[in-house]
Amino acid sequence: MMPDWVFIIFRSIVFLVLLFITTKVLGKKQISELSFFEYVAGITIGSIAGEVVTGLEGNMFHGALALVVFGFVTFLVNFLAIKSKKFSDFAEGKSTVVIKDGKILEENLKKEKYTIDELSALLRQKNIFKLADVEFAVLEPRGNLSALLKRENQPLTPKDLQMKMPNEKEPQTVIMDGNIVDESLRCAGKGRGWLYTELEKLDVTLDNVFLGQVDSYGELTVDLYDDKIQVPAPAQRPLLLATLKKIQADLEIFSLETDCEKSKAMYQVNAKKIQETIDVLSPYLNG
Amino acid sequence: MKGSLLVTIASNVKQCLATMKGIEAQLASFALNSLDSEAQATFNQAMLTVGEVKKDLQYRVLELERHEPQYKGS
Numbered sequence: 481m482m483p484d485w486v487f488i489i490f491r492s493i494v495f496l497v498l499l500f501i502t503t504k505v506l507g508k509k510q511i512s513e514l515s516f517f518e519y520v521a522g523i524t525i526g527s528i529a530g531e532v533v534t535g536l537e538g539n540m541f542h543g544a545l546a547l548v549v550f551g552f553v554t555f556l557v558n559f560l561a562i563k564s565k566k567f568s569d570f571a572e573g574k575s576t577v578v579i580k581d582g583k584i585l586e587e588n589l590k591k592e593k594y595t596i597d598e599l600s601a602l603l604r605q606k607n608i609f610k611l612a613d614v615e616f617a618v619l620e621p622r623g624n625l626s627a628l629l630k631r632e633n634q635p636l637t638p639k640d641l642q643m644k645m646p647n648e649k650e651p652q653t654v655i656m657d658g659n660i661v662d663e664s665l666r667c668a669g670k671g672r673g674w675l676y677t678e679l680e681k682l683d684v685t686l687d688n689v690f691l692g693q694v695d696s697y698g699e700l701t702v703d704l705y706d707d708k709i710q711v712p713a714p715a716q717r718p719l720l721l722a723t724l725k726k727i728q729a730d731l732e733i734f735s736l737e738t739d740c741e742k743s744k745a746m747y748q749v750n751a752k753k754i755q756e757t758i759d760v761l762s763p764y765l766n767g
Numbered sequence: 768m769k770g771s772l773l774v775t776i777a778s779n780v781k782q783c784l785a786t787m788k789g790i791e792a793q794l795a796s797f798a799l800n801s802l803d804s805e806a807q808a809t810f811n812q813a814m815l816t817v818g819e820v821k822k823d824l825q826y827r828v829l830e831l832e833r834h835e836p837q838y839k840g841s
Binding site: 646647648649668669670696697698699716717720723724726727730731734737738743746749750753754756757760761764 | 776779780783786787789790793794797799800801802803805806809810812813816817819820823824827830
C-alpha cells in the first residue's frame with residue numbers, strides 16, 4: 481500500500497495536466513471568462529480538481545469524468561455559439577444599453593439589477609466622474625461597462641489637430657540575451673551582416689547586448705549588460721532634419737550674396753524646394 | 768577684395784554641395800531601411816528632390832570655378 485502523500489503527488493500531476501489540456505482546448509476565452517458558461521466552468525472545474533486531489537477517499541476517475549464533462553459542454557456551447565447568433569445571444573448573453581444620447585435608460589438598468597451607485601462606480605473605474613460627459617454606455621454580458629464619451633470630452637488625437645502622423649510598424653526584437661533572433665531579423669527585412677555593421681557603428685559586441693530592437697526606420701537601439709556604458713540613442717533622423725534646415729538657410733544666404741540674377745533665381749527656387757521637402761519629411765524625422 | 772569674396776562663396780557653395788551629397792545618401796539609406804511603404808516612398812521622393820537641387824549646385828560650382836580659375840580644386 482502506497483502512502484497517502486504519493487497519491488496526492490500522483491493525483492496533483494494528473495489533474496494539472498488534465499486542467500491544462502482542458503484550458504488549451506477551450507482557448508483564450510476560458511481564461512478571460514467572457515461568458516456565463518466559461519465563468520461557471522472555470523469555477524467548477526477548479527473546485528472539482530481541488531476536491532479530488534486532496535480528498536483521498538473519492539474516486540479519482542469520477543472527478544476526472546466530471547471535469548471532462550464540464551469542459552466538453554463548455555466547448556460545445558462555444559461551438560454552437562459560433563454557428564448561431566441566436567444561440568450565442570441566449571447562452572452568452574447580450575449587452576444592454578444603459579446610457580443613450582447622454583440619458584440613463586432606467587428601465588434597462590432595472591432589468592439588469594444595477595443601482596445608480598453601481599453604475600457610477602463602474603463609470604468611475606473608467607475615470608468618468610461626470611455623467612454628463614457620457615454619450616453612450618453599454619453593460620457587457622460579463623458585467624463590465626463600456627462607455628463612449630461625448631466628442632468634446634474625448635482625448636485629443638493628432639487627427640483632431642489635422643496633423644499628419646506617419647504610420648509606424650511594430651519594433652522587432654532582434655537581439656535577446658546576446659543571441660540573434662533570426663526570425664525577427666527577417667521580419668525587419670534585415671540580415672546578420674546589417675546587424676553586425678550596426679553593432680560596430682555603436683561600438684559594442686554582440687555578447688554584451690542584453691536586448692536589441694529595430695524600429696520602423698531601421699534604427700537599432702540596444703540595452704547592454706554593462707549599465708555603466710553609455711550607448712548613444714539613434715539621432716540620425718533629427719540630425720538629418722537639422723542638416724536639411726541648414727542647407728535651406730545656406731541657399732537663402734547664397735541667393736542674397738550673389739549679384740547674378742540667374743543664380744539668385746536658381747538659389748531661391750532650390751531653397752523653396754528644400755523647404756517643401758522639410759515640410760513633407762518633418763513628421764518622419766521628428767523624434 | 769572682390770576675388771577673395773568670390774573664393775569664400777565658392778568654398779561655401781562647395782561645402783553646401785558636400786553636405787547635400789551626405790543628405791542624399793542618408794535619405795537613400797532611410798528609404799531602403801524603413802519598413803512602412805509610405806515612409807519609403809516619402810524618403811525616396813525627398814532623395815530625388817535633393818538630387819535635383821544638388822545638380823543645380825554642381826552646375827553653379829562649375830560656373831564659379833570658370834570665373835575664378837585660379838581657385839579651382841580646393
